[in-house]
Amino acid sequence: MGFLAPWFLAGMAAVGLPVFVHLLRRQTTVPRPVSSLMFFERGTQSSVRHRRLRYLLLFALRALLVLLLALAFARPFLRRKTVLASDKLLVVVVDDSFSMNAPTGAGAGTKLDEAKREALAVLGGRSGTQKAQVMALGGQMEVLTQPVEDAGELRAAVAGIEPGDGHGTFGELGRGMRAMAETVHTPMEVHLFSDMQQMNMPGNFADMVMPGNVALVLHPVGTAATPNWTVESVEAPGQLVDPKKARVIAVVAGHDTPAATRTVSVVVNGVVTATKKVDVPANGRATVAFDSLDVPFGESKCAVKIDAADGFPNDDASEFAVKRADPERVLFVHQGSDGRSPLYFGAALAAAAQASFVLQPIAPEQASDIDPTKYAFVVLSDVPSVPSILEHTLEKNVEDGGSVLVAAGTAMSHREHIPVYGGDVADGHYYTSGSAADAGFTTVGDVDAAHPAMKDAEGWEGAKFFYAAAVDPGSARVVARLADGTPLLIDKQMGEGHVLVFASGFDDLSNDLPLQPAFVAFVDQTARYLSGEERVGGARVVDSFVQLRNPANETAGAGSASNHATVDVIGPDGKRPLSLKEAAAAESFQLSHAGFYQIHFANGRDALIAVNPDRRESDLEPIPDDVLKLWSGSGNANGVVPAESDAAAEERENVSGIWWWFMLVLTIVAVAESIVATGYLGTQREEA
Amino acid sequence: MLQRFLDPAVLHGISSLDLVAKTVVDGFVSGLHRSPEFGFSLEFAEYRAYTPGDDLRHVDWNLFARTERCYLKRYRGETNTQLTVLLDASNSMKYASGAVTKMDYARYMAASLFYLSIHNQHDPAGLIVFDDEVRNYVRPSTRVGQLPRLLAGLEQAEPAARTDFGKPMKHFQQFLRRRGIVLVISDFYEEPETIVKTIEPLRFHGNEVVLFHVLDAKEIFPDLRGPAVLVDLETEQRLEVIPDYVKHQYRAKMDRHLAEMREKTQAAGMGYQLLTTDKPLDKALTEYLTLRQASGAAGRSTHRGGV
Numbered sequence: 001m002g003f004l005a006p007w008f009l010a011g012m013a014a015v016g017l018p019v020f021v022h023l024l025r026r027q028t029t030v031p032r033p034v035s036s037l038m039f040f041e042r043g044t045q046s047s048v049r050h051r052r053l054r055y056l057l058l059f060a061l062r063a064l065l066v067l068l069l070a071l072a073f074a075r076p077f078l079r080r081k082t083v084l085a086s087d088k089l090l091v092v093v094v095d096d097s098f099s100m101n102a103p104t105g106a107g108a109g110t111k112l113d114e115a116k117r118e119a120l121a122v123l124g125g126r127s128g129t130q131k132a133q134v135m136a137l138g139g140q141m142e143v144l145t146q147p148v149e150d151a152g153e154l155r156a157a158v159a160g161i162e163p164g165d166g167h168g169t170f171g172e173l174g175r176g177m178r179a180m181a182e183t184v185h186t187p188m189e190v191h192l193f194s195d196m197q198q199m200n201m202p203g204n205f206a207d208m209v210m211p212g213n214v215a216l217v218l219h220p221v222g223t224a225a226t227p228n229w230t231v232e233s234v235e236a237p238g239q240l241v242d243p244k245k246a247r248v249i250a251v252v253a254g255h256d257t258p259a260a261t262r263t264v265s266v267v268v269n270g271v272v273t274a275t276k277k278v279d280v281p282a283n284g285r286a287t288v289a290f291d292s293l294d295v296p297f298g299e300s301k302c303a304v305k306i307d308a309a310d311g312f313p314n315d316d317a318s319e320f321a322v323k324r325a326d327p328e329r330v331l332f333v334h335q336g337s338d339g340r341s342p343l344y345f346g347a348a349l350a351a352a353a354q355a356s357f358v359l360q361p362i363a364p365e366q367a368s369d370i371d372p373t374k375y376a377f378v379v380l381s382d383v384p385s386v387p388s389i390l391e392h393t394l395e396k397n398v399e400d401g402g403s404v405l406v407a408a409g410t411a412m413s414h415r416e417h418i419p420v421y422g423g424d425v426a427d428g429h430y431y432t433s434g435s436a437a438d439a440g441f442t443t444v445g446d447v448d449a450a451h452p453a454m455k456d457a458e459g460w461e462g463a464k465f466f467y468a469a470a471v472d473p474g475s476a477r478v479v480a481r482l483a484d485g486t487p488l489l490i491d492k493q494m495g496e497g498h499v500l501v502f503a504s505g506f507d508d509l510s511n512d513l514p515l516q517p518a519f520v521a522f523v524d525q526t527a528r529y530l531s532g533e534e535r536v537g538g539a540r541v542v543d544s545f546v547q548l549r550n551p552a553n554e555t556a557g558a559g560s561a562s563n564h565a566t567v568d569v570i571g572p573d574g575k576r577p578l579s580l581k582e583a584a585a586a587e588s589f590q591l592s593h594a595g596f597y598q599i600h601f602a603n604g605r606d607a608l609i610a611v612n613p614d615r616r617e618s619d620l621e622p623i624p625d626d627v628l629k630l631w632s633g634s635g636n637a638n639g640v641v642p643a644e645s646d647a648a649a650e651e652r653e654n655v656s657g658i659w660w661w662f663m664l665v666l667t668i669v670a671v672a673e674s675i676v677a678t679g680y681l682g683t684q685r686e687e688a
Numbered sequence: 689m690l691q692r693f694l695d696p697a698v699l700h701g702i703s704s705l706d707l708v709a710k711t712v713v714d715g716f717v718s719g720l721h722r723s724p725e726f727g728f729s730l731e732f733a734e735y736r737a738y739t740p741g742d743d744l745r746h747v748d749w750n751l752f753a754r755t756e757r758c759y760l761k762r763y764r765g766e767t768n769t770q771l772t773v774l775l776d777a778s779n780s781m782k783y784a785s786g787a788v789t790k791m792d793y794a795r796y797m798a799a800s801l802f803y804l805s806i807h808n809q810h811d812p813a814g815l816i817v818f819d820d821e822v823r824n825y826v827r828p829s830t831r832v833g834q835l836p837r838l839l840a841g842l843e844q845a846e847p848a849a850r851t852d853f854g855k856p857m858k859h860f861q862q863f864l865r866r867r868g869i870v871l872v873i874s875d876f877y878e879e880p881e882t883i884v885k886t887i888e889p890l891r892f893h894g895n896e897v898v899l900f901h902v903l904d905a906k907e908i909f910p911d912l913r914g915p916a917v918l919v920d921l922e923t924e925q926r927l928e929v930i931p932d933y934v935k936h937q938y939r940a941k942m943d944r945h946l947a948e949m950r951e952k953t954q955a956a957g958m959g960y961q962l963l964t965t966d967k968p969l970d971k972a973l974t975e976y977l978t979l980r981q982a983s984g985a986a987g988r989s990t991h992r993g994g995v
Contacts, residue, residue, distance in 0.1 A: 031919040031926060035780035035790070035907060036877035039941040040918060043930035 139166025171202030352524030409505025770868030
């Protein structure tokens with residue numbers, strides 16, 4: 001405690017006043033007359049002593065009154081002189097990323113087991129009154145306890161940390177600590193128990209720097225160099241028609257490994273169907289391809305495995321799901337006079353998508369009673385007029401999750417709106433009319449490569465466009481634009497489905513794209529996207545999200561059946577991770593564990609999704625010591641607090657005045673003094 | 689209605705001692721449920737058959753006319769009792785715990801007695817005011833103006849000096865030659881034996897002596913909550929005392945003193961009345977009347993009228 005105005009303490013000398021009045025001043029009393037002292041006897045000494053004792057309470061109150069008054073005027077304040085160990089918040093962070101499943105090599109379990117043991121030891125060494133908090137650092141920071149003193153709760157939280165499949169990043173730890181530092185102003189001591197993988201470092205070192213009041217203490221676990229081979233990636237079709245045409249390409253990578261020959265196997269539903277040997281260079285990669293994938297009809301759980309025989313067997317397999325089915329039909333509605341469009345589109349479709357689709361051309365007038373749900377998707381190729389029945393049916397189909405590709409070619413140039421899409425369309429641009437460039441055509445100017453239909457968008461620059469409809473994109477996503485800014489490819493979400501508008505034709509008259517190699521890839525990706533195969537098929541990485549229902553559809557309150565349909569997710573362990581409430585409302589789901597997820601989507605589709613750990617976790621190379629020292633903020637290995645000066649500065653700022661507490665007590669004492677003094681005064685009057 | 693005027697606290701508000709006396713006596717007499725015209729004038733006693741030689745003036749002719757028998761009416765003879773009040777005017781009589789001092793109370797009492805004696809009983813009344821000397825003496829008389837003289841004597845009787853019964857007693861002897869009722873009003877802060885010895889000679893002349901012991905209630909039951917310095921009103925002596933002593937030893941001493949006073953005065957054939965200043969005055973008046981009646985009975989002579 002200190003005083004802002006210590007010279008006021010001189011006022012404490014005034015306490016001498018009550019001392020004089022009560023103790024030093026001779027007690028004088030008003031003599032009481034009596035008729036005669038005939039029957040009285042003297043009792044002097046005991047009288048004075050009794051009187052002094054009697055007024056002791058009053059004296060104490062008055063002396064206290066003076067002292068409090070002097071103290072209050074001296075403006076006392078409190079500050080924390082030193083930061084005690086019990087004031088520090090002990091934060092124990094245990095890395096439970098996928099790489100922590102690797103054995104330590106000492107035969108003492110996994111790295112996670114050792115990390116937990118060390119964390120428990122640190123928790124056991126704290127003082128009883130020091131608060132501690134336990135967190136897990138996997139794909140994201142997980143707070144397991146609040147800051148508590150209960151050792152049992154803390155130990156249970158550490159013991160309850162399960163091996164994870166996520167990819168940890170120390171940037172996440174830095175962000176988490178910085179967020180905590182904004183709310184927790186006491187100094188924190190963060191103990192990180194991790195294998196300190198170099199791959200866990202973020203791209204920017206500043207992301208993992210701790211805030212000023214955080215002292216980082218690193219506890220590297222099992223950082224010895226461990227050679228590790230892994231199946232880094234597998235490229236396989238999510239859906240296939242002919243097993244003999246399916247290709248599976250796997251990349252086998254070695255981290256800190258010598259050159260070796262590894263045996264790579266393809267496992268389908270637990271049965272090895274193909275095996276190959278591959279020479280993996282030292283600390284390098286090798287690609288192995290299987291020309292067929294012998295899977296039965298329906299969903300199959302497949303994997304590519306290697307006989308790694310290394311210290312980390314968990315990453316020796318990469319799983320993927322394959323669905324074998326008959327080719328799906330694609331309804332291609334076109335004018336009878338337009339024979340080029342089905343030709344080009346059909347040829348591209350047959351060349352791509354591993355022959356998963358079969359084109360079914362049809363004239364508009366014949367398509368009135370067509371059920372679009374029997375088709376993977378529908379193509380309206382430059383159709384000037386669509387029967388209203390078909391248009392209504394298509395709209396409903398799109399709302400329920402179906403997809404339509406509309407090509408707005410020259411034949412639709414005089415229409416005011418595009419079927420199913422509904423948006424306005426102005427007169428198209430004929431770039432051959434001479435109003436454009438001298439070349440008489442335009443090219444693609446901007447491509448959104450993030451869109452699934454443009455995943456392999458190479459060669460679009462060479463395509464010449466002679467005509468493009470001027471479609472108002474509205475709120476729809478513009479996937480590609482022409483050089484003059486005219487939207488070329490527009491993706492509009494309607495209900496659960498999509499409408500993709502190509503603002504030109506699929507013939508080679510309005511553009512020469514069908515003659516370009518990019519057209520095959522475009523048709524391939526577009527077919528996969530519109531059929532839904534792209535969205536659900538293939539393999540995913542742990543902690544990625546899968547969209548269960550269309551959020552725009554939810555907010556818009558569309559009356560589609562899927563709006564209120566529940567989704568069903570069955571995890572790798574055979575359990576349903578979603579509650580009934582979540583299943584009815586969840587828009588997305590995080591695939592937090594490796595394995596196969598069986599998902600029934602809101603739009604009625606089913607999918608088997610394989611989830612693999614992030615392969616960056618397979619590179620077990622630790623962060624160099626100098627970087628660790630830099631991170632922990634000191635030149636020694638003890639991990640001393642890097643920002644002691646900051647913490648000290650915070651101490652100086654942590655000053656709070658308490659004079660008003662003194663005034664409060666002073667008021668109470670003054671009232672008590674008045675009551676006591678009044679009582680004594682009344683007694684004196686009676687005596688007088 | 690007038691009963692409340694017997695309360696000393698009420699009388700304290702009346703400045704005139706004459707009015708005080710009148711108020712007290714009227715209130716007292718009305719409380720007796722008797723006529724305010726109560727008196728001891730010629731009073732019928734009995735009838736007696738006429739015998740020759742009796743004075744015919746005493747024959748009840750009305751009775752004779754009705755019964756044709758001759759009877760004489762007999763009357764009680766009227767006697768006068770001299771009242772002398774000895775009033776202690778020492779400084780100790782100034783003490784008061786309330787509004788009324790012991791001296792005030794004694795004055796009210798004496799004035800009331802004088803009024804009752806002179807106005808109602810037509811008795812001669814006198815006053816001797818003393819402390820350690822005889823300060824004032826008003827000779828007993830029934831003459832016109834006696835009551836105002838007595839009241840003036842009371843008014844002038846301011847407390848001074850200290851009590852000494854022995855010194856003025858020899859003067860009392862010369863003043864009290866005719867027998868009567870002697871009332872001594874004092875707080876009697878003296879040894880009971882000394883008091884009795886000093887006052888006892890008054891009885892030898894055939895006087896009825898009554899001691900009115902006037903004390904304040906707080907003198908009998910003192911309420912001392914803390915240590916205090918006490919000052920003797922007569923000697924100016926100071927003394928520090930503690931409540932514990934007052935609560936126990938003082939009370940015991942005072943009780944013993946009062947008991948001895950009662951015993952020794954009664955043993956000496958004197959009357960004794962303890963009066964506290966918070967009590968009404970009727971007690972003193974009743975005592976006087978009782979004494980007078982007894983005195984009258986002792987000297988009563990039933991005589992024929994004119995005999």
